[in-house]
Structure formats: C-alpha cells, structure tokens
Amino acid sequence: MMANSSSDRDRYEEMCRNLNMDEATQTAAWTEYERISGNFTMEGDKLHWLARALYVACRTAVVATVDGGESRGNSVSLTQILRNAHLSLIEFFRKINNWMDMVNTDRSLRERIEALERKFEVTSCVFQKYDKIFRDMFRYGGGTIESSAASAAAGTPSTGTTRSRKSKSSKACSPRELHRFCWTLYIYVKGHFPSVNGDLVNSHHLLLCCMDTFFAGALVNNRRDLLNPEFKGLPESFKEGNNYKPEGENNPCVVDFLCERYNGISREARAVREHYWRPYLKKLYAEKVLKGDEESFVINLFEMAHFHSNNKSICHEYEQFVLSKGEFDEHIFLGENSHREIGTPAKSSVARNTPFEARSKVSRNLARHFEKASALSPLTPLTGRNYLPEKEAHTTPVSNATQSVLKLQTLVSGCQRKPGSALLALLQSDTMTRPLITRPFVSRTFGSDLTTSVETRLERLKKTIFEGLCESVGEMTEFAQQRVAIATVLYYKFLELILNAERARLKESFQSSVSILLAMDVFHASVFACCFEIVLFSYNSPFCFPWIIDNLKIPPYHFYKVIEVIIKEEKSLSRSLVKHLNQVEERILESLAWQSASPLYSSLPPTAPSYEDVAATKSPPPLPAPRPLPIPVATSFIAAVATAVGGAPPSSGQASLHQPETRPKQTGSLGLFYRKVYHLAHIRLTNLCEKLEFDESFHQKVWTCFEHCLVHNSHLMRDRHLDQLIMCAVYVVAKIYEHSDVNFQRIMEYYRHQPQARSHIYRNVLLEPKRMAQPSKLSDSPSRTTRRSPRKRPPPTDGSDASSLSAPPPNSVSEKEEQRGDIISFYNKVYVPAMKEFVLKFCPATNTFPTLSPLPVFKKNQPSPKRKVSANHHLYLSPQSSTVPQRGLTPRSRMLYCFSRSPAKKLKEMNEAVAARCLSGRPPKR
Numbered sequence: 001m002m003a004n005s006s007s008d009r010d011r012y013e014e015m016c017r018n019l020n021m022d023e024a025t026q027t028a029a030w031t032e033y034e035r036i037s038g039n040f041t042m043e044g045d046k047l048h049w050l051a052r053a054l055y056v057a058c059r060t061a062v063v064a065t066v067d068g069g070e071s072r073g074n075s076v077s078l079t080q081i082l083r084n085a086h087l088s089l090i091e092f093f094r095k096i097n098n099w100m101d102m103v104n105t106d107r108s109l110r111e112r113i114e115a116l117e118r119k120f121e122v123t124s125c126v127f128q129k130y131d132k133i134f135r136d137m138f139r140y141g142g143g144t145i146e147s148s149a150a151s152a153a154a155g156t157p158s159t160g161t162t163r164s165r166k167s168k169s170s171k172a173c174s175p176r177e178l179h180r181f182c183w184t185l186y187i188y189v190k191g192h193f194p195s196v197n198g199d200l201v202n203s204h205h206l207l208l209c210c211m212d213t214f215f216a217g218a219l220v221n222n223r224r225d226l227l228n229p230e231f232k233g234l235p236e237s238f239k240e241g242n243n244y245k246p247e248g249e250n251n252p253c254v255v256d257f258l259c260e261r262y263n264g265i266s267r268e269a270r271a272v273r274e275h276y277w278r279p280y281l282k283k284l285y286a287e288k289v290l291k292g293d294e295e296s297f298v299i300n301l302f303e304m305a306h307f308h309s310n311n312k313s314i315c316h317e318y319e320q321f322v323l324s325k326g327e328f329d330e331h332i333f334l335g336e337n338s339h340r341e342i343g344t345p346a347k348s349s350v351a352r353n354t355p356f357e358a359r360s361k362v363s364r365n366l367a368r369h370f371e372k373a374s375a376l377s378p379l380t381p382l383t384g385r386n387y388l389p390e391k392e393a394h395t396t397p398v399s400n401a402t403q404s405v406l407k408l409q410t411l412v413s414g415c416q417r418k419p420g421s422a423l424l425a426l427l428q429s430d431t432m433t434r435p436l437i438t439r440p441f442v443s444r445t446f447g448s449d450l451t452t453s454v455e456t457r458l459e460r461l462k463k464t465i466f467e468g469l470c471e472s473v474g475e476m477t478e479f480a481q482q483r484v485a486i487a488t489v490l491y492y493k494f495l496e497l498i499l500n501a502e503r504a505r506l507k508e509s510f511q512s513s514v515s516i517l518l519a520m521d522v523f524h525a526s527v528f529a530c531c532f533e534i535v536l537f538s539y540n541s542p543f544c545f546p547w548i549i550d551n552l553k554i555p556p557y558h559f560y561k562v563i564e565v566i567i568k569e570e571k572s573l574s575r576s577l578v579k580h581l582n583q584v585e586e587r588i589l590e591s592l593a594w595q596s597a598s599p600l601y602s603s604l605p606p607t608a609p610s611y612e613d614v615a616a617t618k619s620p621p622p623l624p625a626p627r628p629l630p631i632p633v634a635t636s637f638i639a640a641v642a643t644a645v646g647g648a649p650p651s652s653g654q655a656s657l658h659q660p661e662t663r664p665k666q667t668g669s670l671g672l673f674y675r676k677v678y679h680l681a682h683i684r685l686t687n688l689c690e691k692l693e694f695d696e697s698f699h700q701k702v703w704t705c706f707e708h709c710l711v712h713n714s715h716l717m718r719d720r721h722l723d724q725l726i727m728c729a730v731y732v733v734a735k736i737y738e739h740s741d742v743n744f745q746r747i748m749e750y751y752r753h754q755p756q757a758r759s760h761i762y763r764n765v766l767l768e769p770k771r772m773a774q775p776s777k778l779s780d781s782p783s784r785t786t787r788r789s790p791r792k793r794p795p796p797t798d799g800s801d802a803s804s805l806s807a808p809p810p811n812s813v814s815e816k817e818e819q820r821g822d823i824i825s826f827y828n829k830v831y832v833p834a835m836k837e838f839v840l841k842f843c844p845a846t847n848t849f850p851t852l853s854p855l856p857v858f859k860k861n862q863p864s865p866k867r868k869v870s871a872n873h874h875l876y877l878s879p880q881s882s883t884v885p886q887r888g889l890t891p892r893s894r895m896l897y898c899f900s901r902s903p904a905k906k907l908k909e910m911n912e913a914v915a916a917r918c919l920s921g922r923p924p925k926r
Contacts, residue, residue, distance in 0.1 A: 008046045008047065008050070009030070011047050011050075012030060012047065012050045013026075015047065015050075015051070015054075015081075015084045015085060016054070018084050019076055019080055019081065019084060021054070021074075021076065022061075024061065025057045025058055025061045025074060026054075026057075028057045028061070029050065029053040029054040029056070029057035029058075030050070030053075032053050032056075032057065032103060033049065033053045036053075036099075036102050036103060037049075039102075040102050044095075045087075047085050047086075047087075048085060048087045048091070048092075048095070049095075049099065050085070051081050051082065051084075051085035051087050051092070052092065052095065052096050052099045053099065054081055055081050055092075055096075055326075056099065056103070056105065056109065058074050058076050058081070058326060059109060059112065059326055060109065061074050074326075075323040075324065075326075076326065077322045077323055077325075077327060077328065077329060078092075078116070078326060078327055078328045079322070079329040079332060079341075082328075082341070083341065088340065088341060088342060088343025089120060089328060089332075089341065089342050089343055090342060090343030090344070091343050093117045093120065097113075097758075097759055097760065098759055098763065100113070101759055101760050101763035101764045102763065104764060104820055115197075115198055116327055118198045118542060119197050119327070120328065122197070122198055122199070122200045122203050123187070123203070123330050123333070124333075124342075125200060125204075125396070125397040125398055126200070126203050126207055126398070127183075127330075127333045128396075128398075129204060129207060129262060129398055130183060130186075130207055130211075132262075133207070133208075133211050133258070133262060134179055134182070134211070135228075136228065136231055136261075137211060137215050137227070137228055137231050137233070138175055138179075138218070138226050138227060138228055139175055139226060139227070139228050172223075172225070172304060173226075173302065173307045173308070173311075175226060177307075177308075177311065178214070178226060179334075180311070180334060181307075181310075181311040181314065182210060182211070182214050183330075183331075183333075183334060184311070184314050184315055184318055184331070185210065185314050186206065186207055186210040187318065187330040187331075188317060188318040188321065189206070189210075189276070189277065189280050189281075190203060190206055191318075191321055191327075192280065192321075193276055193280075194472075194542070195479065195541075195542070196272075196276060197542075198541075198542030199539065199540055199541055199542060200397065200398065200401040200540040201265075201401045201402060201404075201405055201539050201540050202268075202272055202276075202479075202539075204262075204263075204264065204398050204401070204402065205259075205264055205265070205268050205269040205272040205273075206272050206276060206277060208255060208258045208259060208262065208264050208269050209255065209269060209272055209273040209276075209277040210277065211258060212254050212255045212258060212273075213277070213281075213301070214301065215233070215252070215254055216251045216252045216254075217301040217302045218302060219234075219235075219238065219252050220251060220252070220302075221302040221303075223302060232257075232261075233254040233257045233258070233261075235252065255269050255270060255273065262398075263396075263398055263399040263402045263403070264402060265402055265405055265406065268405065271478065271479070271482075275478050275479070289313055289314070290306075290310050290313065290314070291305075291306045291309055291310055291313075292306045292310075318331075400576070401540045403574075404537070404538045404539075404540070404574060404576060404577070405538055405539060407538070407572075407574045407577075408486065408534070408535065408538040408539075410572070411570075411572060411573075412486055412489040412490060412493070415489045415492070415493050416489065416492075417485060417488045417489050417492070418492065419451065419454070419455075419492050419495075419496075420492065420496060422496055422500075423492060423495060423496040423499070424451060426496070426499050426500075426503075427450045427451045427454065427518070428450070428451060450515075450518050450519075453518075453519070454495075454518065454524065457521065457524045457525075458488065458491060458524065458528065461524070461525060461552065462484050462487075462488065462528075464551065464552060465484055465487075465528075465532060465548075465551060465552070466480055466481070466484050468551040469483070469484075469543075472543065483532070483535050483536070483539065483541075484532075486535050487528065487531040487532040487534075487535045488531075490531035490534060490535070491527060491528050491531045493570075494527055494530070494531060494566055494569075494570065495527060497565075497566070497569040497570060498527070498562070498565055498566070498569065499514060500569075501565060501568075501569050502514055502517075522554065522555070522558045523558075523562075525552050525554050526554055526558055526559045526561065526562045527566075528552075529548045529549055529552050529554055529559060530559070530562050530563060530581075532548050533545055533548050533581075533584065534573075534577060534581075536548065537576075537577060537580050538577065545584050545587070546592060555593075555597075555598060555599050556588040556592035556593050556595070556598065557588070557593040557598050557599050557600045558599070559588065560584075560585050560588040560589065560593070560676075561669075561672075563581050563584060563585045564585065566581070567581055567582075583756070585676075586680060586756060587756075589673075589676055589677050589680050589722070590680065590721055590722040590723065590756070591720070591721045591722065593673070594717045594718060594719065594720065594722075595718075595719055596718055596719055596769070600670075600673070601718075603669065603670050604670070604714065607711060607712060608674065608710060608711045608712075608714045609670065609671060609674045609711070610707060610711050610853070611678045611707055611853060611854075611856060612853075612854070613671070613674075614671045614672075614674045614675040614678065615675070615856070677710070677722070678707075678710075678856065679856070680722065681706060681710075681722055681726060682703070682855070682856045684722075684723065684726055684754060684756075685699075685703060685706065685726050685729075685730075686699070688726065688727075688730060688747070688750055688751060688754075689702065689730070691750035691753070692730070692742060692746070692747070692750060696855070698733070698737070699855065700852050700853070700854075700855050701733050701737075701842060701852065702729050702730050702733045703729075703853055703855055704850060704851075704852045704853040705729045705733050705835070705838070705839060705842075706725060706726060706729040708835075708838050708850075709725055709729065709834075709835060710725070712838075713834045716830065716831065716834060718769070719766050719769060720765065720766055720826075721761050721765075723751065723756070723757070723761050723762075724761065724762070724765055724823055724826065725831075727744070727747050727748070727751060727762065727823060728823070728826070728827050728831045730742070730747055731743070731744055731747060732827075732831070732832070732835065733839075733842065736839060736842045736843060737842075744823065744824055744827075748762055748823075761823075762823040763822050763823075764820055764822075765820060765821060765822060765823050765825070765826040766818060766819075766820055766826075767818075767819040767820055767821050767825055767826060767829055767830060768818060768819040769818050770817060770818040838850065895909065895910050895913065
C-alpha cells in the first residue's frame, strides 16, 4: 500500500514539474486527494483522480497580480493537465462531478465546470459541421490538405513552398494552413461571447459567418487553388473565366446558401454576423491583432503579406486566452491524436488514412457518443409520456437545435406582441373589471382595468428579465431584446389559451375566480417565466432552469401549476420541448418545491395528506391515465392564497370536474401537489422494484414505508430529494426482511438508469441543516425522535454497502454550517432515527404489523395516435384501424403510400385526388 502511494506521489510530482505548477497549488491538490482517498474508494488510475484534484485546485487558487491585486486561477489550462495525466476529456467530465460531490465544492465552481462541459459538447457538434462545410467549399483532396500534412510531418516543404524561412511570408497559404487558421479565428471570436460559447444555435451561425468570410476572401482574391470547383455556391461568372471580379461594391455573400444547405436560419445568421462577427473582426484590426485595412478585411485575409502573420498572431492570442481562462484547447479537434485526447472510440486505423480522414472519423465517433449520451437533447422522463408527439426522424444535434428555433418561430407566426381581440374581450368584460379584494400575491396598485394591469405587469417582468440577461452575458442587447419579444408573443397566446380552458372547466364560477387570478402577480410571472423558458430551451441557451424563476423570484411551488395546462392546451409544442417541460415539473416536485423557503410549508398541516386523501377514487384507487387529474389553474393558485391568509380554499369548479362519490378528501393546491408527488414517486419506485425483482407484496410494503415517511415525517424532505427517501425505503424494508442481496450499491446501480438520476443525489445529501435562530416547527426535533427508544432498530448499513461510497468524510465545517454526506450517512444518522418506530412494526416477531397502503393503479391508456401535421392547417394523420370498415374503398380505388418505399408518384396521385375532391365541394375520403 505504501509502495503504491509512493509511486502515485512520484507520478504526480512529475506531472506537476512538467506543468511548472506552483508549490501551493500542488500541495493543496495532494492534501485534498489524500483526505478523500481515506474516506472514499476511487477506482481506476489514481493519477486521473489527481488530475481532477489538481484542476479544481488550479481553478480555486488565488494568485497575486502585477498591480498588487489578486486573481482566481493560475495560468494552467485543462488541456495541459489532461495531456500530462494521459486522461481524455470525456473521461474527465464523466468523473469530475463525482470528485466535486466528494469534496463538496461550492456552487460557483460547479457552474463553471458545467459551462465548460456544455462548451465541449457544443464545440464537438460544431466541429463536425466545420469539417463537412470546409470540404464542401475548399479543396481537400489531390495533394492539398493531406499532402501538406504529410510533408509537414516529414519536415519537407510541400508543393509551392520555398525552402527559405525568410521567404515564408511571401508564399501563398495552403489548404491545411487555411483549415487551421479558419478554425482558430472562429474559436477565438466565439470564446469572447459567453452567450454564443454555450449556445449551439448561435455557435453554428457564427461558424457559417466565418466560412462565408473566408469563402468571400478566396473568391475576391481569385484563389482557384483553394476553392472547390464542385461547390454549388460558386457564382457562374467565376466558373466561366479566370479573371473573376465581384459584381458591385459588396463582397460575395453565401450566408443564405449555407443556411439552406446546413440547417441554418438566415435571419439568425445575419443577426450574428452584424452584431458579433463583423464588429469583433474590426476590433481585432483596430487593436493590431490582425494586420491590414479593417475596411477591406475580406481581401486582407488572403494577402501574402498578411496571411501568415495574422495566422501566427491569432494562434498566439488564442493560446493566451486559453491559459487565462483555464479551459480546454479547442485545437485538439485538429490533431492527429484527437481521438485519444477527446476520448472517442477509435476504429482500427488503416495506414492509408490521412490526417484529414482521421479527423472526419473522430467527428463521426464524437457525434455517435453524444447521441448515446443525449448530451444536447433532454432525456425522456418517466412521467408525462402521453403528451409527447411522435418521435421525429433521425437528426443531428445541430439540425435538431435549428429545427427547435424554426418550430418556435412557427409557434408565434401570425401573433402579435399585444393582446388579441379574443383576449381583450375576456379582459374587458364587466364582471371581470370590478374592484378586487386585497390578498397576498395580489397587486394592490391597479385599478379596475385588467388590460392595463396585465400590460403593466408584463412590462415590469420584461424589464427584469432583460436586465438579468444583459448582466449575465455582459454583451450585445439585440439578442436579449429578441428573446424577450418572442416570450411576449407567447405570453399573450398562452394567457388566452389558459383563460379559455378555465372558462370551459369552471363554467358558472369563471368570472369570479379568474378575476382574482388575473390580479395575482405570481400567476402572471409564472406564465411569462414558462414562456421565456420555452424560448431559452428552443434557442439551446446556456441559461438553464431554474435560472428564469430565480431571476423573477418565483417560488417553484407556484410555478409548476402552469406547466401542465400549457402543454395540454398548446398542441403544437415539439417533442423535445414537451420532454423538457415535463423534466422541469419533475424537478420541482422532487426537490425545488421542498426547499426551506418554499410556501409549501405554510399550507402543510402537521400530518400531510396520504395518497388516499388525494386520490380521485376510493380503493382500489386508480389515478387518471397516466397523469394526475388536472385542477383548474384558478383553483390551484387561489387555494394557495386562501390557505396563506387562514381561510378555506375555494371549491369553485371542483363539482364540474368530479362526481361527489369520487371527489378526493384533500382538494385545492395542496391536494394537487401531493397527488402529483405520489404519482411521480410511484412511477420511480415501481421502476426500481421491477429492476430489483420484488414481488407485488414486497413492493406494497416499500410503498407503505415511503408514504408513512412523507405523511408523518415530511420534514425529512426539507432541502432534500424525493429519490433519497425512495432509496432509503427500499433499503430499510429489504433489511427488515433480510434480503441480503439488496444493498445500497445495488440500489444505486439500478437507480442510475433512471433518466433523472444524478450522482449528487446520493453522494451529497443534507445531514444537518444550517442552524437557524428560530427553527421551523417542521424541522427535525431530536427530542421527539429519540424520546422512545425500542430495543430493536433497523440495522444500519454494513461495510459491503459502502463499496462505492464508503464512510463519509469527517466534519470539517463549523457547527453552525450545514453538514452533508452520502446517502448511507443520511440513512444511518437521519432516516433510521426518524422511521425506526414505524419500520419495526414490519418485523415478524412483533404483533403490530401495520396496515399496508394500497398501491396506486394507473390505467395504461395509450395517447391518441392522431397527430396534427401543421399548426397552420387542419390536417391530421392517424394509423388505419383494421376494425373499422373502409366504406367505399376497393382494392382498386384505395391509395396506399409507404414512407421510404413507395415512389414519389404515388404521393403525387394522392395529392391530386384530394385536391380534385376539394374542388368539387366533396370532402375527401379517409
């Protein structure tokens, strides 16, 4: 053991010497590694874990500056560390979250590493496009890039080069040099715009602008040796003669052509070019980073007097930028060993493979890796799958991102940034404009005109979001204004949909309930926040949820209430967008709504509602398929307000939704919340029990234990995660019944396959909250939980369960600070003391076996297969049913078209037949 430790220390010190690491950072990383290795089992190469420790130490190091100040982080890039540790980027990101959980790093560092990982994912997808576009626009075969690479490797000059170093600046650039210069300039400009760096849509459009610039430069300079003669974007006049001159004073532009060919959006790309690309190029010329005339920089790019010096200057500036930020060097995608540094699976290399072909193979392998990891698309949650549209055809991450923007633009097409006539009619009705009673969350400043109050609230929300965006990115405001404008259109559209849905549900009580709803600030903020979240997700923005509700200061407990109604009422939302909103709702139900500051606790009674209290029917209690029964939005919001002021929640609209014999005992906002929580927990618990091969009887015991915890020990959920209680319930019941094969290691192994699973959920659990001056009545009371101590108690976890987590690290924080540990520590120190009295009733030796709670039963109804083809046309597709007779259709008159198999003329014949019947005034046959 000592020999291995000594060997690891020697390898670590050698790595630090190669990096020229300062002694303070080197010592801090080794000390932290020793502390963690004594409490956790770290599998794999120890040097890889040391590299992660060293990177975290580098990013948190405080270094003195020349002017006497201090800066955080030293000048060592992530790429340098990984190269010396022989660790790939993908493997680094795969385990860095585990390391941060073990050392319990602060939130700011986690966010920086998450942003760095997202940048890696975005750059990986963009580089795949870059190689493809470059090969399309420029020559890449026949002794260009390949021969240049080979001659560079051999140390011999390639064709057309001079042997003299002094005359190097006078030679024309080769395709290989152009390939590197173009990529370097792109990543250097991209790195200076945070809103572009992690945004796949904007990064793709910035690449198209870069390619357009280099193409125009090659065209204007008549570089036929670089341009691909097969490129379809070449002007006809260039193909006809050798002396090409651009028409007019403007430089040639192929942005629109590139957008059409490579899944771009012309309007978005032109905006990126005008607000990001061109201004920053001019800045580089003004600061003498690029040589030449900034007014004609397209021509200067290929001038022999400037190309090589500009290439060298940009490479130097980019290297300094990477060192200052401590990020990974995006040049690794150009290297011959890129598959090793990135970590993509490499096929057996064939000797004839050229460096360019090798890079293409790496980009394809990288694309497959991210497709499997779903890095840039949301995973399908376990709940809400009945609202998902049909899966779309296979797409790339870039095309999927741009399609999301196009679908968003289709969603708002034809709508305006002001209330429509139908919405105005709802807002200006006489019964809706009467004076309102003052309540919490209800504005006291507006008069009787609801239209004015809605618009005033919206302006205030828009201003808050706009300032938040500009403060976060610190750059151009045009894109922030565009995002806010789209969210405004969605807000008015969704507000009208919600009010129409409420009118259909509430019927007679619509006017009185909705007039109060429309005067509530939290309702308008929640609707607008949901609209803006849709915009951010559609543009693949790095501002991830819950950024929007944090910025608007909306309690998650209120925000989730608008999600389901928007998904149900807006039928044209894309599949990925519906999945994302379902994930947002799940995050609120599982953890965000249980935070200490949540208004949930003000409405929660000493004994929380059980499943039977909130179920829509008696035992056996099936829930509506497959999601909880919806409650009107007005009832949900107003009930929470009534509870907050001590009144009884209104029951308006409930009679129209439920029959008296099926009405739940607990209704209103709290009943809806707990119904959804129980539904979510049951789905996840069922999935876990099926993987562990539990029978229904054992499953019911686990559910009973979990429900008892949520009803009588709801304080255990405060600042914790629903999945933590689920895993503890599974383990404690398994221990009671002596299932020796069920330990935490096995439970977590199956849990990690669930789409919402994250390592911090079981590695970083709250053990003891921060001590408050006035603890809440719902906080854990040691005197209450330890007053009665039976002889027997649920057995704590043994060493075999801790093989992947081991014992928690010793508490090194102040007593006033919160204490955190892994789920095993939580189980032993918090869960068992709180639940032991109830759980011991399951022991066979006792005569107090508890009454088992009935398992929720969900109807497995399949969603309607009918799909709307377009939001602008009332055209639907549905599969043909074999049980429905096709009246009037014979084998000769029936038309059949099979996708991917039938010829195009079949579809043309069908269109002609439908058009003919429509012109004749007869409805087309199905």
